[in-house]
Each structure stands twice: as structure tokens, then as C-alpha cells.
Amino acid sequence: MRLVKAEIQGFGRLATGKVNLDSKVIAVVGPNEAGKTTLLRALAYVDNGATLTASERSRGMNVDDSATVVRVQYLLNEGDVAAVEAFDLEDVPQSIWLSRAAGDGTVRESVLPAPRKSIAPLSKALAAVKRAATKKAFGELAYTAPVPSEDGTVDPVDEAHASLRERAENAISSLLAEADAEGPVAPAERRADELRAISHDLSVYGLAQQLAATLGEVIAWVDRADPTAEVASALYGRTPDIVLFGEQDRMLASAHGLSDELVANPPASLRNLAGMAELDLGKVWATFTNGDEGERETLIDRANQTLAAKFDKAWNQSKVTVVLKTEGATLAIRIKQNGNRITQFDERSAGLKMFVALVAFLEVRGKTTPPVLLIDEAETHLHIDAQADLVNTFMTQQQAAKIIYTTHSPACLPPDLGSNIRAVVPDPDNEYRSLIKGSFWDGAAGFSALMLAMGAGAAAFSTARYVVLAEGASEMLVLPSLIKSAVGVADLDYQVAPGLSEVAPEMYPELDLAGARVAYLVDGDQGGLDRRRDLIAGGVPEDRIVTLGALTLENLLDAESYTTTLAKLLKECNPDAVVPDLPDLPDPTAEVWPSFVERWANEHSLKMPGKRIVASRLVEDGCASPSDFGAPILASAHAELQSVLKRASSGATS
Structure with missing residues (x-):
């Protein structure tokens, strides 16, 4: 089970906000007193059983005790689905939401799609009723009125038996007609008591036993308990706890x-x-x-x-x-x-020492399911090199399902800047509130958006940093994983930042300020070639621009990994639709793959996930792997980028 989203309403400075948590490691950044710790407290609130005091609720909002202040969503994995398979549900559960109210210590669960009994057994039972409801079967129900005896007395009429045939014929014919018109569930539930009485009378009189048995199957389905509460309880028991791993621990x-x-x-x-x-x-x-x-x-x-x-x-x-x-x-x-x-x-x-403390912390709390770990100001008492080691431990550890931490330090940021950072920034329209931003890269290039979000100065990012400026956030997310896989290294000696596709050409000369040593990477499609031309026209030296030897980065992915990830996301984006199998992708040299898939989705009236979301999931699921076609192209791009960065470094040194 994977924590992927949180929604917050009326919790301290976070009057309203949503945050994507679909990464194994998430760094929460922002200026001092912006509300980073409040975000962690809101997440911890899901499982800590506390209630919010009046001072902990958002100013200027009427947050009463019954108001939901925090909701979190978990996506189910195959093991979670298998755990509720015995409930025989109509729809396979995909997610569970946990919510907490301001003045109530209990957790409320909501499973999506909502658990419903499988309709197939009811449909099968109705089909059996239809086969059993023959003229012969109804003929067995005929009632012969009692005749006078020799002394003239007459036994009373058995009204239940006398009316049985008419009642059975009317009820069953109506049931079947209504099931054809409106589906089987509502008619079966509406007529359950009527069918129960008929089934009882058939058994009492020993009549039409096959018909009685089929009616019993319909009644058994109706009488089966609503699975909603039990399914929610079973899945809730499998959710990872959200726990605060405090400084003292x-x-x-x-x-x-x-x-x-x-x-x-x-x-x-x-x-x-x-x-x-x-x-x-x-x-x-x-x-x-x-x-x-x-x-x-x-x-x-x-x-x-x-x-x-x-x-x-x-x-x-x-x-x-x-x-x-x-x-x-x-x-x-x-x-x-x-x-x-x-x-x-x-x-x-620092990483090993934190690991020791973490193992002990979880052991004494009996945490057998890896929890979601919250750490406030992770860089506390650590020098720059130790911070980097700590983050590396965050990325590789297996004791926690997810680590969400706050930091003020650029040295304590995760290596992939796109999918692993969220910002909490003051609301410019309200001094008592803050906003949660998951996509603060829009409209800016290089590290400038991140510096602004952190409240850090340019000097904080200028320590001999090698930077590759790529077109957008999806490149920042996927490119590091693809290149590391293609060339067989654990880490790259440069970071990838987005922005070329989001900045006006006249601003290109200023991008060199976003990092100490900069190379530029553009796609090999027409858009990338146009961008290369604009960079040169804007004053960027031609020898600092690397052109990807493919139409776009996605075309270098392993096709099966790419389509598998897209299929999952399409189902999540279109929960009420039947998503057909994706078609085979065209040759990677023939067409831009994202454009091809988007056109196919439009033809099927399906909502497409954004490129950034696709890129994030590829990395999160370990599917950001290159194809045989893509690996040598990526290796070549890596070598070119290193060459450019070394030349830039030599020039800066001289």
C-alpha cells in the first residue's frame, strides 16, 4: 500500500491545500515559519489519535469539531487486493482514504471504488429462477379447495396455499421483468420479503422444490451483509502508520x-x-x-x-x-x-547512525509494516557532507515505506529535484496562511524557483555545482535514472534542472546564473532544434548545447515499462471507464511517443496523466529504464554533457 496524496483543511497555517506524496523520499522546503512543520504535524495527525485545540485550527475559519481537517489516500497493491478477495466484490478496490476530524480521535475509512457485493452470483441465481419458473412448476402449486365430508362439514380453505400460485407467478414475473429493465440488485432487494414468504411456503408444502431452491439463492444474496465496513477495516489494518521520528529519537x-x-x-x-x-x-x-x-x-x-x-x-x-x-x-x-x-x-x-536509531525506534514500537516516517529539520547538527550521506540513506533504506522530511539546507535535498520536493510558502494574500506547492518549477528555469521556494540565496547553490538545464520537469525527473542505468553508475556528478521550455528566449543568457557550471540539453525533434537555435541566438555558446540523439526522452524508454506505467495511470485517471489495452508504440525514430499515446487517449475519450506525473511514476516504480535503442544514445549524451561541463569548469577556473 502506497501513500500518494494528502488533503488538509483548517489545520494551522494550512487553511486549505493538497499535496502529492507519491515518492519514496520527499523533502519539504520553504522559508522560516512558513508551515513546513505544520505539514508534518497534519500528516502525523492521521494516526496519533489527538484532537485539535482551538489555537491549532486555522485563523479566520469556522473549523468545528466534526470538520474533516486531514485526509490521506493510499493506493492498494496486489497483496492488499488479495487480502479482500474473499469478500467477492463487484469492483476491485483501488484506494483507501483515511480522514480525521478536528475534535474526534477516530479514523474514518473510505474505500474506492465503494465495496459492493459481486452481482454475478445474483445474476446467476435469477437466471436459475427463470429456468425453474416453468408452467409445470407453477402447475404444481395449484390448490384444490376442500369438499364437504359425508357429514357435510367442510375444512377451512388454506388461504396461504390457495394464493401461492398467483403470488409466485406475479412476484417472479415482476422480478424478472424489473431485473431486465433496471438491473438485478434493486428489484431483488425490493422484493426480498415477498420472495422469502413464497420460498417459505413452497418448503412448507413441499412444492416446486427446484424453484424454491433458486429463490433461496436470490434471498441468500440479498441477506449477505454489506461488505463496506469489513473491507474498510481489513484494508485500514494494512495501511502503514504515519509516525514522527523526532530529534530525541x-x-x-x-x-x-x-x-x-x-x-x-x-x-x-x-x-x-x-x-x-x-x-x-x-x-x-x-x-x-x-x-x-x-x-x-x-x-x-x-x-x-x-x-x-x-x-x-x-x-x-x-x-x-x-x-x-x-x-x-x-x-x-x-x-x-x-x-x-x-x-x-x-x-x-550520519546515515548509519540514523539507521541504527531508526531500527531501534521501529523495533520497540512493534512496527512490522514499514511506516511513513516524518522527520523535522533533518539537517540538524549535521555538516554538509553528513547531510548528503543522510539523504543517501533515506533513498536506499528499506525500514520505512516513505520518508517525508523538512529541511532548510540545499545540501540536504534529494538528488532528483523534480519528484522529491514540495514547498510550503506564505500566502501573499493572507499573512496567517501558507500554500503547499508541488509543482513550483513552472515558469522558471534552473534553480531559481527552488531558491525562491526555500528562501535561500543564490550562493547556497553555487558550491561547484554541475548543472544540466533540460527542457522541462519530466526530463529532470527521468533523465538521471535513465543515464545512470545506461552507463552503469550509482550517481551522476551533475544535477538536472528544468526550464528551457518555460522561459522566453530573450532570458536564455541569464540561465548561466542558475548554476556554477551549466550545459544545455534539447530534444532531437523539431521543437528541440528550434530551442537550440533560440539558445544560440540568445547568446549561449553553441558548444555548450547538447542535442539528444532521439526525438524525445520518452522514446528512449523501454517500451514495455513505459506502457505498463501509462496503463496504471490511465486507470487511476479514469476510474469509471474501461481502459482498453494500449496499442503497440511506433518505432522510436518515427513519432514522438507521448503525442502518439495522447492522440490514442483522445480517440477513446480518456483523460491523460500529465508528463510530469508519468515521469514521477516511472521513477517511483523503478520503470525508468532505457531500451536497447535508447541506452547508447543516453550514454553518448552523458559523455557530451560531461565534456561540456568540464570545459565550462576549466573556463570558470581560468
Whole structure:
């Protein structure tokens, strides 16, 4: 299950807003006091059971206790769908919304499409009724009135039996006619009591047993409980918790002096680690007061064995575990790697230290389903290199389903700037409110939009940064993944920024200010060639422009990965439509693929997802992979870009 969207209404500075959360790692940026932390608090509100005080509700809005202040949407995966398969639903569930009201601590669930009993069994039952409702069957229901006996007495007429044939014929013929006219569900529910009485009488009198059995199937379908609540409950139980990973939980010191005060109130991060180790700090401290060194060593040895077993399950990249050691009255934390090498905890990378704290945090809370993790001011106490290492850990870790964090630091941004950044900025029309922006790249080029969103100055982005200015946000999203795959590297030594397609040609000479060392990349279609001409006319040196050796970037994708992603998005964009299979894509040299698919979608009256959304999903699902045709073209573009950037660097240095 994947968290993809949040909607907020009346929550602090966020009076109204929507945010796309469909990325594994999301950095929330914005000026000081804009409301970045409020966004995290709103997300955490979904699962924390709290209620909003009057001061926590948006100023100038009437946010009563029953008002929904936060909604989040999860998209289901195959495992989630399989978990509710036994409910035999008419429509396969695709998503679940969780919502919270301002003054109510409970979570409300809403599954889409709304769970309904499968209609197929009812239709089958009605077809069986139709086959069983023959003249012969109705003939069995004929009633012979009692005749007088020899003494002249007459038994009373059995009214139920006498009317049975007429009632059965009328009810069944009406049921079948109405089902043909308006569908089977409403007529079956409307006539359920009538059919129930007829079925009962058929059984009492032992008549038309096949007809009675088929009516029983219709009644059984009607009597089957509405699955809405049970399906919602089952899926809610599978949603990842949204939890705040606070500074006290993630800042784990290398050593802790044991004392009565520390044992009574240990730092949160140490309490988590001791809990994971199943180590009673009070018992360890008692061995110092009673002098029982053997008991102390036994407690620490057991704790280290427990940590080794648990970290072995959590850390699948290499053999890393935490080792506890007492040095005098100090409890020291060490890292053991590959079973033998032991190092000081504070000598290790910021990413590894956060990983240790995170594993302990989740372990003591019994989080078996990877949660959505919220981190406020992730760069706190970290120098620039450590921030970059921390972000790399965010991108590769498997303990959390998603990490959403705030930062003020350009060094703490994720590598792919397009899909992984959201901005919270002050509302220019209301000093008490802020706006959430997921697409703040529009209308600007390079890093200028990001600098504006962060409240950062140009100097913050000018530290020897290699920049490739591409046409739009979709290139910024997909190009890094495609090139890394094509040339077989883990990271690129340049960042991709959008803007060429969104800036007037007369502004092109100013784009060099958006990064320290800049190369330009344009598509190989007519639009790209026109843009190249405009760049040169605007004063950009021709030798700093690289032309992609294909019509457009999408044409370099693996065709199956591209169409699979498009098919998923088309179903999400058109939930009430039957989306046909996508046609085979044309030869990548013949036509621009996005134009081809958009034309096909228009012919079928389907809403198309935007290029930015497609690009984001390609990266998120791991489908941003090049085709055999595209890989050498991407490798060539990469080599050209590196050459341009090195020349630009040499020129800047000289």
C-alpha cells in the first residue's frame, strides 16, 4: 500500500491545500515559519489519535469539531487486493482514504471504488429462477379447495396455499421483468420479503422444490451483509502508520554516563536501543552499586546477542550490528561490521547512525509494516557532507515505506529535484496562511524557483555545482535514472534542472546564473532544434548545447515499462471507464511517443496523466529504464554533457 496524496483543511497555517506524496523520499522546503512543520504535524495527525485545540485550527475559519481537517489516500497493491478477495466484490478496490476530524480521535475509512457485493452470483441465481419458473412448476402449486365430508362439514380453505400460485407467478414475473429493465440488485432487494414468504411456503408444502431452491439463492444474496465496513477495516489494518521520528529519537550519542537520573529518565534514543536489546538499564546500574561485575557482563552479553540477531534481520546490505560496552560507569555504543571490525559509533556516517536509531525506534514500537516516517529539520547538527550521506540513506533504506522530511539546507535535498520536493510558502494574500506547492518549477528555469521556494540565496547553490538545464520537469525527473542505468553508475556528478521550455528566449543568457557550471540539453525533434537555435541566438555558446540523439526522452524508454506505467495511470485517471489495452508504440525514430499515446487517449475519450506525473511514476516504480535503442544514445549524451561541463569548469577556473 502506497501513500500518494494528502488533503488538509483548517489545520494551522494550512487553511486549505493538497499535496502529492507519491515518492519514496520527499523533502519539504520553504522559508522560516512558513508551515513546513505544520505539514508534518497534519500528516502525523492521521494516526496519533489527538484532537485539535482551538489555537491549532486555522485563523479566520469556522473549523468545528466534526470538520474533516486531514485526509490521506493510499493506493492498494496486489497483496492488499488479495487480502479482500474473499469478500467477492463487484469492483476491485483501488484506494483507501483515511480522514480525521478536528475534535474526534477516530479514523474514518473510505474505500474506492465503494465495496459492493459481486452481482454475478445474483445474476446467476435469477437466471436459475427463470429456468425453474416453468408452467409445470407453477402447475404444481395449484390448490384444490376442500369438499364437504359425508357429514357435510367442510375444512377451512388454506388461504396461504390457495394464493401461492398467483403470488409466485406475479412476484417472479415482476422480478424478472424489473431485473431486465433496471438491473438485478434493486428489484431483488425490493422484493426480498415477498420472495422469502413464497420460498417459505413452497418448503412448507413441499412444492416446486427446484424453484424454491433458486429463490433461496436470490434471498441468500440479498441477506449477505454489506461488505463496506469489513473491507474498510481489513484494508485500514494494512495501511502503514504515519509516525514522527523526532530529534530525541534519532540523535543517539556514542556514550552515556550511567546514573540514577539517567536510568530514571534516559534519552529517547537510548531508551529505544535498550528496549530493542531487551536490556534493563536499572539492572546494569545496580551492578555498579553492588559490585557484581559478572552479572553486568552477563547482561551486556545477552543484550549484544539480542542486538546482533535483530540487526541481522534489519540490515541486508552488509553485516552490521551494534555492540554495547561498559567503560567504568559509562555505557558506550560501538558498531561491529562483518563480524570482527569494531569502531566508535560517533566515527560512523550520519546515515548509519540514523539507521541504527531508526531500527531501534521501529523495533520497540512493534512496527512490522514499514511506516511513513516524518522527520523535522533533518539537517540538524549535521555538516554538509553528513547531510548528503543522510539523504543517501533515506533513498536506499528499506525500514520505512516513505520518508517525508523538512529541511532548510540545499545540501540536504534529494538528488532528483523534480519528484522529491514540495514547498510550503506564505500566502501573499493572507499573512496567517501558507500554500503547499508541488509543482513550483513552472515558469522558471534552473534553480531559481527552488531558491525562491526555500528562501535561500543564490550562493547556497553555487558550491561547484554541475548543472544540466533540460527542457522541462519530466526530463529532470527521468533523465538521471535513465543515464545512470545506461552507463552503469550509482550517481551522476551533475544535477538536472528544468526550464528551457518555460522561459522566453530573450532570458536564455541569464540561465548561466542558475548554476556554477551549466550545459544545455534539447530534444532531437523539431521543437528541440528550434530551442537550440533560440539558445544560440540568445547568446549561449553553441558548444555548450547538447542535442539528444532521439526525438524525445520518452522514446528512449523501454517500451514495455513505459506502457505498463501509462496503463496504471490511465486507470487511476479514469476510474469509471474501461481502459482498453494500449496499442503497440511506433518505432522510436518515427513519432514522438507521448503525442502518439495522447492522440490514442483522445480517440477513446480518456483523460491523460500529465508528463510530469508519468515521469514521477516511472521513477517511483523503478520503470525508468532505457531500451536497447535508447541506452547508447543516453550514454553518448552523458559523455557530451560531461565534456561540456568540464570545459565550462576549466573556463570558470581560468
